[in-house]
Amino acid sequence: MSTTTPTTPGTLSLRPLDPAADAELVHRWVTDPKAAFWLMQDAKLEDVEREYMAIAAHPHHDAFLGLHDGEPAFLMERYDPRHVELAGLYEAQPGDIGMHFLTAPSDLRIPGFTRAVITAVMAYLFEDPAVRRVVVEPDVRNTAVHALNEAVGFVPDRPIDKPEKKALLSFCTREQFERATGRSTRA
Numbered sequence: 001m002s003t004t005t006p007t008t009p010g011t012l013s014l015r016p017l018d019p020a021a022d023a024e025l026v027h028r029w030v031t032d033p034k035a036a037f038w039l040m041q042d043a044k045l046e047d048v049e050r051e052y053m054a055i056a057a058h059p060h061h062d063a064f065l066g067l068h069d070g071e072p073a074f075l076m077e078r079y080d081p082r083h084v085e086l087a088g089l090y091e092a093q094p095g096d097i098g099m100h101f102l103t104a105p106s107d108l109r110i111p112g113f114t115r116a117v118i119t120a121v122m123a124y125l126f127e128d129p130a131v132r133r134v135v136v137e138p139d140v141r142n143t144a145v146h147a148l149n150e151a152v153g154f155v156p157d158r159p160i161d162k163p164e165k166k167a168l169l170s171f172c173t174r175e176q177f178e179r180a181t182g183r184s185t186r187a
Contacts, residue, residue, distance in 0.1 A: 004100075006178075010069035011068070011069055011070075012066060012067070012068055012074075012116060012117065012120040013066070014064040014065070014066050014076060014120075014124055015058075015064060015065055015067065016062065016064055017052060017055075017056070017063040017064055017075070018056075018062070019049055019052035019053045019055075019056050019063075020053075022065055022072075023045060023049035024050070026048055026075060027043065027044075027045045027048040028104045028105075029105060030043060030048060030075075031074060033041055035102055037139045037141075038164070039164055050160070055077065058084065059083075060079060061077065061078070061079040061080070061083075061084045062078055062079075063075065063076070063077045064078070066117060066120075066121070067116050068113075072104065073103065073104050073117075073121075074101060074102060074103045074121075075101065075122075076099065076100070076102075076121050076123065077099065078097060078099055078101040079097070079098040079099075079100075080096075080097065080098065081097070084098065085098050085137060085162075086098060086129075086135065086137060086160075086169075088163065089137075090160065090169055092131060092135075093132070094132070095130055095133055096132070096133050096134075097125055097128075097133075097134055097135065098123075098134070098135045098137070099121060099122075099134050099135070099136055100119050100136075101118060103115060103117055112135075114119070114148060115148060115151055115152075118149070119152055119183070121183055122153075122177050122181075123177075123183060123185060126174050126185035130156055132173065132174060133171050133172065133173045133174070134154075134171070134172045134177075135161065135171055136138075136149060136169075136170050137160065137167035137168070137169050137170075138168055138170075139165045139167060139168075140159050140165075140167060140168045146168060147168055149172070150180075151173065151180065152177055152180050152181055153172045153173070153176035153177040153179060153180035153181065154170040155170060155171055155172070156169070156170045157169045157170060167170070
C-alpha cells in the first residue's frame with residue numbers, strides 16, 4: 001500500500017511490523033504520554049516485544065509499521081472482531097474488520113498528518129474486497145480520535161464495557177468512507 005495525500009507532503013506506506021526489530025521503536029511510541037489511550041504507559045521493552053510477538057502469532061490479528069517517506073511514523077493493528085477485542089461484545093457481520101492506529105510522537109508538526117494517516121489506513125483496509133465495514137472501539141474519553149473517526153466516515157453505535165475500558169463502538173462502511181473522504185475504494 002502506498003498513497004500520497006493532499007494534506008501531507010510525501011508518501012504513506014505500510015509494512016508488516018517485525019516484533020523483534022521494531023520493539024524498541026514501538027516501545028517509545030506506546031509509552032509516550034501522547035499514547036495514554038494505548039494503555040501501555042508502564043510497559044517495559046520486553047512487554048512490548050512479547051505483545052507484538054503474540055499478535056504476529058495470532059491467526060486473527062496483525063500489526064503494521066506505517067512509514068512517512070520511508071521513515072517510521074505510525075502503527076496500525078488489524079484484527080478480526082469475531083475473535084479479538086470485540087468477541088461477544090457486539091453482533092459481528094460478514095466483512096467486519098477491526099482496526100487500531102497510533103501516530104508516533106514527533107516534534108515535527110505536519111498539518112493534517114493524523115487525518116492523512118487514518119485515511120490511508122482505511123483505504124488500505126478497504127483494498128481487501130472482503131472488507132465491508134471497519135469496526136473501532138476507542139476509549140469514550142478520547143474525543144480527538146472520535147473527531148478523526150467521524151472525518152473518515154465512522155458512525156458511533158454505542159458505548160460498550162470492555163475489560164480495560166469503556167469504549168465507543170463505531171462502524172464505517174466502504175460507502176461511508178467514500179462519501180466522507182471523496183476517495184474510491186473500488187479497483
